[in-house]
Amino acid sequence: MNLNKKVFFISPFLLAMSSFSMACMQDTAEIRNQVKNAIIANGLAKTKVMSMYENCKLRANVKDFDKRNDVELNNTSTHNQDDNIDKAKYWYRGMGKSQYISLDQNRYTAIPCVTEGENDYCGIAPAYTYAKTYPKTEKPKITIEFSTEGLGWLYNEFTTKHECEYKVEAGTLSYGLGKKGSKCKVPPQYNTGVEFNKWLSTNEIQAQVAYVLLPKNP
Known part of the structure; x- marks a missing residue:
């Protein structure tokens, strides 16, 4: 029996080009290389920061890129709101x-400072502009956006239902999720951090990277 067989050959060059085209091509090659080098140099190569940049979900601020000592990455899909706590x-x-x-x-299912550090406040705030400046004396800085079920949902859970306190910080209000965080009255053993991490683990609250500031030469 004579069988007609067709053999398709894909050159290594075409495979390489196909793989390369999967990366975000919206920045110039020079900027892409510098951004990736900064991500690697800051120890974040194996995190979502790298994959989000490669997939164009994090975009580099290219204004005066060569003049700045830092690489600034912004998520194109986060909301970056500055709202009132309620x-x-x-x-x-x-x-x-x-x-x-x-x-x-x-996998973004628990904020570590809820249980780490005896003196950690571990704050969250409804103000993106304020949060992205933290930690004040440390780089890199990575800002996480937490999306809740609706307007005022977290305030209703923490303050309306459980009378949890909040703190005034630089013109905004925040809840503390750490061991030195917000205290609640109804009941006194209600723990804001434990509850918040529970919502994260069950996907009632979703977390994603909103902003990254990386020194080019850490």
Whole structure:
């Protein structure tokens, strides 16, 4: 029996080109290389920061790129709101490298500072502009946006239902999720951090990277 067989050969060059085209091509090759080098140099190569940049979900601020000592990455899909505590749907926390890596490793299901550090306030605020400046004396900075079920939902859970306190910080209000965080009255053992991480783990609250600030030469 004579069987007609067709053999298709795909050159290694075409395979390489196909793989390369999957990366975000909206920045110039020079900027792409510098951004990726900064991500690697800051120890974030194996986190979502790298994959989000490659997929164009994080975009580099290219204005005066060569003149700046830092690489600034912005998420094109986050809401980046500055809201009042009782109206907010989106909440923010600025993190340093080690805390962010821990969050990434647990697949964004638990904020590490809820249980780490005896004196941690572990704040979240409804103000993106405020949160992205934290941690004040540390780089890289990674800002996480937490999306809740609706406007004022977290305020209703924490303050209306459980009378949890909040803190005034630089013109905004925040809840503390750490061991030195917000205290509640109804009941006194209600723990804001434990509850918040429970909502994260069950996807009632969703987390994603909103902003990244990386020194080019850490």
